[in-house]
Amino acid sequence: MKKGEGPSDAEVVATILAGETEAFGIIIRRYEPGLLRYATRMLGSRDAAADAVAEGLVRAYRHLASCRDPTRLRTWLYRIVANRCKSELARRPTASISLDDAPPVPDPESVETTLERAEQLALVERALAQLSPDKREAFVLKHVEGMSYEEMAAATGERIPTLKMRVHRAREALLRALEEVE
Amino acid sequence: MKFLDPRVHRVLDGEEPRESLDLALRRQVERLDQAAALLASSLEQASVADRVMTAIRRPAPAHTHRFIHWLVTPRAIVLRVRPAWSLALAAGLLAALLLPLPESRVALREGEGIAQFVARFPGAHSVAVVGSFNDWQPESTRLEDPDHDGVWGASVVLPAGAHEYMFVVDGERWIADPLAERFVQDDYGRENSVVLVQPARVSHL
């Protein structure tokens, strides 16, 4: 949330806890895109991601009073969704994911550029899918969701040195995968 | 294994400006930035807002409400044994079971307990539970939905222990229990749900 745009998370949370259920819609609008993006990258499927995020948000609403620091609502939401993603991944026979139902959306540029972008994206997605869930999560939170290491620590419960190492390894693996094609 | 120059990591971690890098290293930074940008911008995904708001607007979770309702009207009890997410529910209902109730004493034998099966299948015409305890025969144990509100249930006396089961909807759709949190592979390519039946603590119900 950018500064000056509407009420702070803490204010919205206070409103919800005072009985204004509908105010939770503000929270959803603010954080849903990032949570969906993250969950899709973790689970490899839009449908699974939608389920994980929807269930996570419902649970977040029901346990809103236990969010100890509403100013860190974002990381608290990520943690809830991350836990759901991990539970889902743990239930699968292997930790790898397929990206069958997450096709890239062509952007409104020339067809050539669109195709090129689609190919690039497919390449990156494949490389990402080959990472272990820990490294995949770390890369997504850092570089796609733009979290600081402190925020990532709060969202995952991991120590910062551990997260840094995972991000570094993820970068190396991705770069290697991208450069192999050249 | 090829490692990245630590300076690349420092730039990407925001600890140093990218101008401090030579061209080759800067190219690596840019490739990773591009990859991240592609990942960030590529997904258009339908919002889950409606789904979430509908779920939270209910006065109580559908399950809790319907279970309590189920208890106070004369019909089969609908409960589940020990699902992690509804501990409070199970505790509340177990307490209700402990209230003295006329004409409802059932003598459970040593080592027996009650397994309670419940599921939401709105629009279904029949729902049965099949499992190791009834030779997986759908005709054997039908669930009831007397309210016609899509919540089906039955309770079954079973030996204490673990039992594998599934639901059969409309006689043809075999579905693992959507509310169960315990699963095992069935060795036929699917999953069975698992219920743990506890020996009853009270000698009468």
Place this chain on the structure above:
Amino acid sequence: MRLQLLLLCLASPMAAQSVRARLEGRVPAEVIPTIDSLVQTAAAESLPAELLVQKAIEGGAKHVAPEYIVVAVRVNLDQLRRARNMLVDGGDKPPTTAEEVATLNTALKRGLAPPTVARIVEALPAEPRSAAFHAVADLVGHGFDQDSAADLILAAASMGLRGERLLDVADKAILELQSGRGYTEALGTVQSQLPQVSTTKVPDPSGQAVRPVQQAPRSRP
């Protein structure tokens, strides 16, 4: 208010009838002899043969191709042997009962790794282990790693918790996880509260304390 319970009293699964009679009509006729033979083999090895009969009947009910039913029964026989061997290797005083083998087999099917199973067998030598297995499997099923899950449950067991209480411990950790705590934090929180595992004070699944909307009446005091 009257409550009526709908009950099915089920015959004991170990009813005395021949295996073939039970399979007839439930399993494709052409594979009944093979399955019968596998079941007899299991019985001769003092393994819980009834589980194989049930697995075959399950395959028949699910309309699985006959050859796959045979494969599944063979696989399950091997699994039972593996479970029995784990018990014996773990120093279990023979004879291991068919029931113990069945319990261990279920634990392995629920995803516990053999080292985890071995740890529990060793830690609870004379105890009913079923609840411990299921409690650890519950945690593993929610993403906790096997060692940490076993640590928590065995710690609880060492404090005298048994049976359903061990399942309560696992449930508590899972609830902590679902409230937004990390895995390590969830385990730590529950561990620090042992041997207290309250099953009455649990988060209200319908929401937090401050809720002006109508709630379904709770029937407990």
